[in-house]
Amino acid sequence: MNIGAIARVSGLTTEAIRYYEGIGLLPAAKRGANGYRVYSGVDIARLIFLRQARKVGFTIDQCRQLRNLYENPRRKSATVHALVANKLVEVEQHIHELENMRRVLSELISACSNDEQAGCAIIDSLAGSAASDHLGKAKT
Amino acid sequence: MNIGAIARVSGLTTEAIRYYEGIGLLPAAKRGANGYRVYSGVDIARLIFLRQARKVGFTIDQCRQLRNLYENPRRKSATVHALVANKLVEVEQHIHELENMRRVLSELISACSNDEQAGCAIIDSLAGSAASDHLGKAKT
DNA sequence: TGTAAACCTTATAGTAGCTATAAGGTCAAG
DNA sequence: CTTGACCTTATAGCTACTATAAGGTTTACA
Numbered sequence: 001m002n003i004g005a006i007a008r009v010s011g012l013t014t015e016a017i018r019y020y021e022g023i024g025l026l027p028a029a030k031r032g033a034n035g036y037r038v039y040s041g042v043d044i045a046r047l048i049f050l051r052q053a054r055k056v057g058f059t060i061d062q063c064r065q066l067r068n069l070y071e072n073p074r075r076k077s078a079t080v081h082a083l084v085a086n087k088l089v090e091v092e093q094h095i096h097e098l099e100n101m102r103r104v105l106s107e108l109i110s111a112c113s114n115d116e117q118a119g120c121a122i123i124d125s126l127a128g129s130a131a132s133d134h135l136g137k138a139k140t
Numbered sequence: 141m142n143i144g145a146i147a148r149v150s151g152l153t154t155e156a157i158r159y160y161e162g163i164g165l166l167p168a169a170k171r172g173a174n175g176y177r178v179y180s181g182v183d184i185a186r187l188i189f190l191r192q193a194r195k196v197g198f199t200i201d202q203c204r205q206l207r208n209l210y211e212n213p214r215r216k217s218a219t220v221h222a223l224v225a226n227k228l229v230e231v232e233q234h235i236h237e238l239e240n241m242r243r244v245l246s247e248l249i250s251a252c253s254n255d256e257q258a259g260c261a262i263i264d265s266l267a268g269s270a271a272s273d274h275l276g277k278a279k280t
Numbered sequence: 281t282g283t284a285a286a287c288c289t290t291a292t293a294g295t296a297g298c299t300a301t302a303a304g305g306t307c308a309a310g
Numbered sequence: 311c312t313t314g315a316c317c318t319t320a321t322a323g324c325t326a327c328t329a330t331a332a333g334g335t336t337t338a339c340a
Contacts (some may be wrong), residue, residue, distance in 0.1 A: 005289065014288090019327060034335060036288055052266045056248075057241040060326065065194055070263050079259035081252045084262055088245040091238055098235045101197040105228040108196075112221045120217035122224055123210050126192045127185055144316065154317090159298060174306060176317055200297065 003029075006039040010047035020050065025064060057091050143169075146179040150187035160190065165204060197231050 007014045020026040021037075023101035026046065029037035037054045042098055065083060069075045147154045149178040163175075166186065169177035189210055193203045205223060211214045251261035 002288070013328080015328060016326085018151050019292095023326090034288075036335085049267045055241075055325090056244045057238070066263075066266070069260075070142065070267065073258055075258050075263075076256050077258070077262070080262045081254040082162060083247060084245055084248050084252070089243065091241050091245060094239045095242065096196070096233060098231055098238065101195075101231050102154045102228065102235065104196045105224055108224050109221060109228065112224070114218050114221040116216050116218065118213055118217070119217065120209075120214050120220045122220045123152055123206075123215075123229050124254060126206070127189045127210065127258070153299080156297085158319095163297095174317080176306085194297090203322070253284060 001039040001043075003037045003039070006044060006047060009044055011051050012047055016118065017047065023060065025050065025060060055085075058087060062087065141178070141183075142181045143177045146184060151191050152187055156161060157187065163200065165207065166202060167189065185271055196227070198227060202227065 003017055007017060010017075013018075017026070021028055026043075029039060029043070032038045046067075050063055050067070053066050054060075058066060062083065062118045066080075069080050069083070108122045108125055111125065113119070113121070143154045143157055147157060149155075152160075157166070161168055169179060169183070172178045186207075190203055190207070194200075198206060201222065203252050206220075209220050209223070248262045248265055251265065253259070253261065
């Protein structure tokens, strides 16, 4: 099985697979007589594992930790649990940030007259209000 | 007003300000006799505008568009409205992706026994289930 | 048999939006 | 007069790839 074939079954791109190998997230693949990378079933499992982990938001470094657990028969499920629980917190924080952005954008949109005029509440709001957010809530 | 001072009042870092100038998001600052950048009130407004825009999720490129509108007295508020409305859609898509991640992570967490055992539902799930997500929902 | 498409290889540069570092010049206080 | 806080530029680094260049290989088909 060449890299293109395993890319198709794993859902990763060939470039990503080579990249993962280059950074040591994957072991160096065996090579055929022509120098091509050769993969087998166990590699498919590894790649799918990685793709799944990336898809739910784990960073490359976190994937490295997950891979170590995946390949360690002496692991404790509690260790894995903690890793995933931390990730959940991170994702939730990220969601909160985006929800704040969404709220502000919605407010901007409803304040805007959305017409041919130059006067624009969005521009005014971005330019002035909340100018000192980063200061100690001076709210003059 | 030197770069450090305007960084404090605008909430940006000095590095970010120099970076914005370097990529043309900000006009080149005037210089004092010593070569230091010198800023005044109008610059404060520009920097705060940028910081606000970045904070609600606009990319550098979108900030460039917003800046053009900000500085164009002939703008139409409808143009600004459209830009912000597009951004809102982008942010909402991003939220949906993260909510999917959150759902999957929660499911993984509740499936895990969270103890001293090596057997782990999280590892099993990442390794196997949904292996063919990227294929045509083959769901064997 | 020839050739063209579809693979594969490596190395390098680019993406976004900065942050960090190095190596230096300037300025204000004590 | 020196210490520390500021400023300058240029360059490298970060994440997680993607894109490109410049080539070698394999396969299918006429």
